Amino acid sequence: MVNTNKPSVKLKVSNLSINYGEASALRDVNLDVYENEIFGIIGPANSGKTSFLKTINRMDIFTPGMKVVGDIIFNGTSLDQWRNVYALRSRIGVVFPLPVGLPLTIYENVALAPRLAGVKNRTELDIIVERCLTRAALWDEVKDRLDSLGSMLSGGQQQRLTIARALSQEPDLLMLDEFSIAVDPVTTMRIEDVLKELKHEMTIILVTNLVQQAYRLADRTAFFLMGDCVEMGNTEDLFSGNVQDERTRDYIEGRFG
Amino acid sequence: MSNERILKTTRQGKPGQGAGDRNLDWYIDKAVQVLVLIAGISAIVFIIGIFTFITKEGISFIFESSYRISAYTIGTLEEKEFPEELLEELEILEGETYVDAAELIIAMEETIGKEATDQYKGLIIEHSVHEPFKVMDFFFSTRWKPTSEWKPTYGAFALIIGTASVTGLAMIVAIPFSLGAAIYIGEFATGKTREALKVLVEMLAAIPSVVWGFIGLSIMNPLIIKAFDVPIGLNVLNAGVILGLMAAPIMATIAEDALKAVPDRYREAAEAMGATRWQVIFKVVLPAAKKGLLAAILLGLGRGFGETMAVLMATGHAINLPTSIFDSVRALTATIAAELGETAVGSDHYRALFTLGIFLFVVTFVINLTADLVVRGVKKG
Ligand SMILES: Nc1ncnc2c1ncn2[C@@H]1O[C@H](COP(=O)(O)OP(=O)(O)O)[C@@H](O)[C@H]1O
Numbered sequence A: 001m002v003n004t005n006k007p008s009v010k011l012k013v014s015n016l017s018i019n020y021g022e023a024s025a026l027r028d029v030n031l032d033v034y035e036n037e038i039f040g041i042i043g044p045a046n047s048g049k050t051s052f053l054k055t056i057n058r059m060d061i062f063t064p065g066m067k068v069v070g071d072i073i074f075n076g077t078s079l080d081q082w083r084n085v086y087a088l089r090s091r092i093g094v095v096f097p098l099p100v101g102l103p104l105t106i107y108e109n110v111a112l113a114p115r116l117a118g119v120k121n122r123t124e125l126d127i128i129v130e131r132c133l134t135r136a137a138l139w140d141e142v143k144d145r146l147d148s149l150g151s152m153l154s155g156g157q158q159q160r161l162t163i164a165r166a167l168s169q170e171p172d173l174l175m176l177d178e179f180s181i182a183v184d185p186v187t188t189m190r191i192e193d194v195l196k197e198l199k200h201e202m203t204i205i206l207v208t209n210l211v212q213q214a215y216r217l218a219d220r221t222a223f224f225l226m227g228d229c230v231e232m233g234n235t236e237d238l239f240s241g242n243v244q245d246e247r248t249r250d251y252i253e254g255r256f257g
Numbered sequence B: 001m002s003n004e005r006i007l008k009t010t011r012q013g014k015p016g017q018g019a020g021d022r023n024l025d026w027y028i029d030k031a032v033q034v035l036v037l038i039a040g041i042s043a044i045v046f047i048i049g050i051f052t053f054i055t056k057e058g059i060s061f062i063f064e065s066s067y068r069i070s071a072y073t074i075g076t077l078e079e080k081e082f083p084e085e086l087l088e089e090l091e092i093l094e095g096e097t098y099v100d101a102a103e104l105i106i107a108m109e110e111t112i113g114k115e116a117t118d119q120y121k122g123l124i125i126e127h128s129v130h131e132p133f134k135v136m137d138f139f140f141s142t143r144w145k146p147t148s149e150w151k152p153t154y155g156a157f158a159l160i161i162g163t164a165s166v167t168g169l170a171m172i173v174a175i176p177f178s179l180g181a182a183i184y185i186g187e188f189a190t191g192k193t194r195e196a197l198k199v200l201v202e203m204l205a206a207i208p209s210v211v212w213g214f215i216g217l218s219i220m221n222p223l224i225i226k227a228f229d230v231p232i233g234l235n236v237l238n239a240g241v242i243l244g245l246m247a248a249p250i251m252a253t254i255a256e257d258a259l260k261a262v263p264d265r266y267r268e269a270a271e272a273m274g275a276t277r278w279q280v281i282f283k284v285v286l287p288a289a290k291k292g293l294l295a296a297i298l299l300g301l302g303r304g305f306g307e308t309m310a311v312l313m314a315t316g317h318a319i320n321l322p323t324s325i326f327d328s329v330r331a332l333t334a335t336i337a338a339e340l341g342e343t344a345v346g347s348d349h350y351r352a353l354f355t356l357g358i359f360l361f362v363v364t365f366v367i368n369l370t371a372d373l374v375v376r377g378v379k380k381g
């Protein structure tokens, strides 16, 4: 299914730099993310991975002191020209490192985004909730207790709930930030399988602290190090030692980070 | 300070003692435990003591019937052609209260003699004031006339309605104000503005109630008279607004704490979905904080219900069933405060005021208990 001809660009990032006050978090990043691919970002802590994701759905505007320069083009339109930042965010699903089951019922967690988008019809919502939970591989576990609190689920279940919630936005782009940090290995594998399915319908940016996870899932991978995008290429190439920068090989082989 | 020094010396000094030896730390720990225990127990003892006292003074009014020769008795006996010289003697007993008929008879024997007592006791007792406490009257009669020479009555209905109407209006005023302030401070204000506002709200919460009463008397009163063209500005509206403003700061402080307890990751997650600030607040933050917010409202309610000075000054202190917010009323608390000092200990009036006290105590207790249960989440919302 992967597009073998000229792939279309979903997200184009040019000359992106991020500062927190005086401190630089990311410098001059240029990269393209293609439609229907899983784009992996690896790198040690504090490399600027999370900051990068924040700028894409414009969460930077609520972070005091965060300054972004450069151009990001999403769906062919520069972010500066997105007149309604809320509409932009609703096109982009985000999964955070620690699962965030909102203090609502399981049902309402998933129904929230459609409700915000104006869906009121109960049957319609029922359908959305079931579909999203099924696709996030959680439906069977929770279908009998949709009215209990989402925050009462286990960590792994909450993370799948978060994914179901992100899917309920029907996003073009799904961004996951180290989703497996608080999730058991079995659930991690289940979510990875889910992502492999989802990529046929949307574009996925997968920030991960697990190098092997990028290897398993990503079509292409970027390596962020201390605020620089050191390397970017086909995952196959990176992991077979075909790299531009020695530090990439060292990191992938586990020599630091 | 000195504790710190002692702790340090014991930690560093004299090593190598047996593992089971008790050192100074151990004794300090034990001593603190005992102190805290004493403080805790004495608090409980105090509360039980207060409750027992109020109950003891008031409960006899509820459960014992009392017999009393009142002006009403004398007047009625006069009409019944009761011998005049006996009547004069009997007047000595006027106002005295006896727990049962036997005691009244003994008192009669001492004043008008055994013979006259045997002859007239039936008539006297029949016309003495000896109503047992009537729950229905207490709760549903509007006649609070404890000092009536003729026939005192103790109907607290108007007082209960007075308190309820003022507290109700106060909540209508205070809930939007306090929640609005809490949302602004907690969700929108940042940095210095936020800190300044918090200090300001805490200062407002510390204004003594007599000052609020003064504001009611001297600012609100003429304002209401002018604005609404009513003869008197001391009424439900005045007291309700004053009480609402008074309760709002403390409610805002507690509500803001409740909002602050909602983790930021909830807000972030909702924002990332494309929710606007208001949607985040209404769909996520407020539902998540609802227990704390409810507790804030209930504590404000308890505060309003038990408030005395401000309502005494701003309600007009007139016994009245209000038909509009421009009617003067009288509150339970204000009644106790104004009347208790002028009653004889143990008299019906005195005991009736304590009965009001029991009622207040029970209601406040229920409100606070509910707030507590809400906070603990025993009650599922
Ligand atoms: N809100 C913030 N304020 C100030 N500095 C921040 C903030 N968030 C991140 N940083 C800094 O930016 C750098 C990159 O952080 P981050 O994007 O979280 O990296 P990563 O996700 O790769 O661990 C770090 O040095 C971090 O300390």
Ligand SMILES: [Mg+2]
Pocket: A049, A050, A051, A177
């Ligand atoms: Mg991060």
